[in-house]
Amino acid sequence: MEGRTTRVVLVAWVIGVLLFLFMPIATIVLFAFDRSTVQSWPIQNYTTHWFSVAWDDPAVRSALWLSVKAGAAATFLALVLGSLAAFGVHRYRFFGREAISLFIVLPIALPGIITGLALRSFFTFAGINLSLMTIVIGHTTFCIVVIYNNVIARIRRTSGSLGEASMDLGANGLQTFRYVTLPTIATALVSGGLLAFALSFDEVIVTTFTAGAQTTLPIWIFGAIRLGQQLPEVNVVVTAVLALTVIPVALAAKLTGGGGMTRSSVR
Amino acid sequence: MKNRTFFRGRAKRAVVAIAIALPLLGAFDSGAVAASGATVRTADGALTPPTQGMTPQQSVGKGEGELNLIAWEGYAQPEWVKPFEQETGCTVNAKYAGSSSEMVSLMANGGGGQYDLVSASGDADLRLIYGGDVKPVNVNLVPAWKQLRPFLQSPDFNTINGVHYGISLQFGPNDLLYSTKVFPKAPPSWSVIYSKQYAGKITVPNNPIQIADAALYLSAHQPKLGITDPYELTQSQFNAAVTLLKQQRPLIKAYWNLASDEISLFANGEVVAGASWPYQTGQLQAAKVKVADTIPSEGATGWADSWLLAAKAPHPNCAYKWLAYISTAKVQAEQAVNYGETPDNSLACPLMNQLQKGSCDSLHANEPDAYFKSIKFWKTPLAQCDNGQDNCVPFQQWATAWTQVTG
């Protein structure tokens, strides 16, 4: 449908944006091989020394593991709470429904420093010590929004009569959920969950306020950046994480058909 | 499917009322938000720290296996941390803070039950002590305390009313870092960082306490202002310092926030001179960047650090083991040479020379009294001046003015 020049322009634009997106990534990967801890261009000496340093570093391992634990817990909680909220808001009319759909977006719409400050004040006020639990609470709060958005977008596009038909055919509520509702929102849950995990894994601002002496990966990276003595090691760790996540992200993209229902099914 | 509207009328209003009232009720409780402990003002106007009455422990028990520190960049290097971990079995987790402000923020609520020790400088000490975030320490549990220089055993930045809140650690100056390519000889005066000749090539720390550096400069160059203590400034003295900094603003390339910021700035040739810590000099020279540092004729501000014990420290035994370890002559020498500061332990000098020839002299470890007095150490600007008056500018105003300076 689009003309030939339009296609050429579009392709050029896409390539340009991709270059923009990946130039800093390329810089990170390149500087993982820099011998000098003072990172400046051009690189004088190349080495793989920092890869073994990062591999042996116990601080990196525990930070990575903590990030994975926090991300998994936050994503799980967000999946449950976000889906519940999405169904609740979509199906039932109740006082404050309009307000709720606005409020639920707040943890992502309000800047991280505000969410972080507010949460820390809450923990201090409630006498809760900062710990992994408070980190998870903080992350869950904004992960819920991501899941909510994805799930509610999906259930808005599916017909409610499917559930009714299922019940007409004799299924009880649980069976309807398992055989009819869940498959419909499955891909929304997967793509939402992936995005939520990514947000939690890389989150630093809210985590700074809700973490005690715990070091998640972004906090370790920030400390290393401050110190200025391990910058190549930071780049090594980031490169490794990137390499590890290509596969799951690609899989998820394939599963979700590129983020939503394909065009052809919507007429 | 029928959709019914729920919670009409009275039920609706009740829900809203409760949702708003609950937090408000709690909020007007005195314990809310960040107020951790109340400083009491006694009848004669003196301030009493809230934790003064807490009795410190009398013996050091078995280590808890972990230790959480808040430290300046470079204060928890593997060179001395690893032997400590092996000796005591206390795994050290260090969180780096690049400013006293961050340290105070992290230590809120007595360390939150998370942190054990903080290597605070004089400006943070008082805030932490009077905020009730740190508790008294028992110096008898720190054998090397007796080896500290006498005037550093109970200095007024960590000892209030005879009660010790911390163990003095090391001290050092905020020096002038310069590129040896542009300045073959060390600049004799701080005027280089206020000079239009180097416009766009200067850097200073992004920290309100920098106003004291300007005040120190003015105490030498504008003696009519009568500035004696750069942290106790009357409004007119304060305004003069702020004006100087506003004039400096067009000359600044960047106000550095992290030590590695300044290292990048010099390494990439963005700046040629700036206010700095000896840590940056060491890192840059190790990376073969041509820089050096000096203390110009007007003198320098500086820091005198102590390890303070958090009021809610979860690992007090490991904390005391660390205090005992870090104040020994050997470790003091290691840290001093590594960072470029002066150790507080009087027996560290010969050990420093073993690590790096001549370091005892260059870091002034053998002439502390006069040298120590020549540095104007960070202390929290309070409204109460030492001369008994109450018209000195308090730190909140320093922070506001600094935002105006940096724009």
Next chain:
Amino acid sequence: MVMTKEARRGREPTGVARVSAALWRRAWLRAALTLSPPLAWFLIIYLASLVVMLVTAFWTVNSFTNNLQHQFSLTNFGALFDAPIPAIIGRTVLLAALVTVTDAVLALPFAYFMARVASRRVRHALFVAVLLPLWASYLARVYAWIVILTKDGTLDWATQRLGLGSPNIAYTNLAMGIVFCYIWLPFMILPVYAALERIPDSFIEASADLGARNARTLRSVVLPLALPGVVAGSIFTFSLTLGDYITPLLIGSGSGTNLIGNVIYDNIGLANDLPFAAALAMVPIAIMIAYLLGARALGAFEAM
């Protein structure tokens, strides 16, 4: 009629079926059970703490004892009008707006290609390419920009080779703008892509049938339908810029580059001026709530 045991088993409700039926009859109970966990979370943890913070903004700090004075006062809100706070607020809002517009312009053709032109495999690859940078640490990416933008960094090196001189733009507002555009771009592309992908082919065909050429179809059919996606993405770019303090810390440390985020951060440590920080925090909150209300009116909530 006598029923066999098997027949009876099929007729009498089991435990699960009983609960399910009971819930079916009582819709309010279903609503309450579905909504109370997330609502409880939000009300108790999030909204309550926001309210506490709002209350703090009306208090002051005693400059002698440094304790919070629990008395109602409007000093902090008045202080918001003292220079340079208004300039800082203006600068942050302007920067957020510019970043939003730039990202929208960058994202639209990209998302259009992804949604309507690309083949299935290319679309998957592009989707992965957009998501992948989110997994490379935000801090590391900002730090990489310092290496690129600094004096004699990658950018200078490239422009010098092209004979264009040495821009040397690190530590400026422009540098912060570039970094923000870069970091938030995936958050703009994804909702725009979702919105464009939802446009049924039949709309485009109908437009062509009615005689519109490509440009007209684009203007009158595609762009208006993509708008909710743009607005949804702009919620992210706007709010993230309004409150970020790490990018100003790392790459925006020149003079005249303070943003709302780092001024808030500067006031909660040694300065111990939590009330002022809370009052200043009200500014992005107010802006974002107004923005959200406008976005909802434009249908963005359907597009996220």
